[in-house]
Amino acid sequence: MSDNKFTFENPEFRRTYWHSCSHVLAQAVKRLYPEVKLAIGPAIDEGFYYDLDSPFSFTPDVLEKVEAEMKKICKEKLKIERFELPRAEALELMKDEPYKVELINDLPEGEAISFYKQGEFTDLCAGPHLDSTGRIKGNAVKLTSATGAYWRGDEHNKMLQRIYGIAFPKKDQLDAWLKEKEEAKKRDHNRLGRELEYFNTVDVIGQGLPILLPKGARVIQLLQRWVEDLEQEHGYLLTKTPLMAKRELYKLSGHWDHYLDGMFVLGDPEDYSKDCFALRPMTCPFQYQVYLNRARSYRDLPMRLGETSTLFRNEDSGEMHGLIRVRQFTISEGHLVLRPDQLEEEFKDCLDLAKYVLDTVGLLDKCTFRFSQWDPANPNNKYEGTAEQWEEAQRVMAQILDDLGVEYDIGIDEAAFYGPKLDIQYKNVYGKEDTLVTIQIDMLLAQRYGMVYTDKDGEKKTPYIIHRTSLGCYERTLAYLIETYAGALPTWMAPEQVRVLSITDRAADYAYEVANGLKKQGFRVEVDTSSNTLRYKIRAAQTEKVPYMIILGDKDMENHTVSVRCRSGEDLGAMSFEDFAARLKTEVDTKAR
């Protein structure tokens, strides 16, 4: 095993290791609870799982027993052997495992049906695997959780129980991993964001409807102002369109057919004798009305429309998560109406803008790009348009992405109902990925709305549309900022940039004088002249992650100085008010991190 191929740093070997762990997990479960039926058990990015159909639930003490049995199996050093069987014999071997039978029946004709055997346990599996359970370090295996998961990932199927686990070749690697997970949880925006009073939720308001407290609202306000100004520089025209509309608009847009479940409907959707309204889940159909305001010429294009747009989506109750997944959110929305020949340049500008914005707030480094495509085989009639139109839209987007040198993954069946998307993805502290920013090409909807322009040749032509965001949805972005910075937002976007602390009552007036001087220059400043001890006040400011503290006592009053300390603990010493203000201004202007 000295060959480099077989080190844990090699992702392929790691997956093999974890895959074998999942077999050991299944073997342990079958030894302890023979009535449990096996589904599938792959390796994942971090560890492995096995899906099981069990009459009881895997509580922590059951997991403990399973884990102990796994350690035993590792110690037994069972040889892991591969063999193949013809279909009939394979079905006979697995006749007591209904999920395996289903898998075998779905294997294409002529494909080898392979099994792996370790001791008394045999599993249908393509492999590869380690050569022995003895290769797995038993005391560096940990079962982390048990949750529900649908058979074959389809919510119409039975819910099975999924046991997640992790394993390493060495015990201290496992300990380090577990510690890292604990540390990551401390950055969880859902905990930190509430603790630092950025947001809260209240039973009587309802799920997915967070209250932005003054600090959260302040950060979102300054991000919005900044993005709106940036978009103006990029030629966007700001619009303000209604938050709801009659059912007829959504019929025209296709939302009524494709998205009704996700909308909040006001009134009876079936009763056509009365008006029925719905809160908007997307801005598109509203903003198109701006374009439709009058006849457009090719000279009007590209028309770039931007809006800080509040949307409402009736998510399933289990979907909500802090500020990342909510039912009402505000997005840096925009639609570009353009001539086909402008598509690449405008798409590029959208991407440049999004990347600039994400880079400036400090999120770009950890973003990944996903080209979200339709699924030609999707049976649910989820997509508008013809196969030809989709192939064309995706060909164009692929071309643009290649020209721009964007590295991306492909997501099949991830497209919007009207077109393919470039999604910019970000992971939360638990490793769960969500879309931060999206840029979408739409060659279908303009026609539905009767959007046309008169071209040079006098012909009426249908424009293309780009749907895009620059910073995505502000609530979600705030959540990622809190997690990325562990609550210590960079000075330029910190809700409170400076806290002025007086050491004695004698310095109180001076403290307000200094604070007001900074406020006049546009900085966000709070004053603490309470009778608490200095140590206490510093601790409070640090706990609340205020970037700068100004500490004022008799010496500072005499010398007309301010004593400055950073939240990191670094002491900048005494300086003049002007020097500090200039330092702060530089930091904010350059949006230094």
Place this chain on the structure above:
RNA sequence: GCUUCUGUGGCUCAAUGGCAGAGCAUCUCACUCGUAAUGAGAAGGUUGUCAGUUCGAUUCUGACCAGAAGCUCCA
């Protein structure tokens, strides 16, 4: 929506089928202090909500509401 788990003052957590307790935070008073918890006192609760079982429920049961992780879905 589904699986599993959780719900006691603003926060962190005790306790119990029979008067609900502590620390932090808050307020008052004292202290006026130079870098991670100054001292004393006060106030704060229909134990998420509604039913049921019981002489008696915060505790047991059910439904609902809300929160967490995962699944499914999505910005």
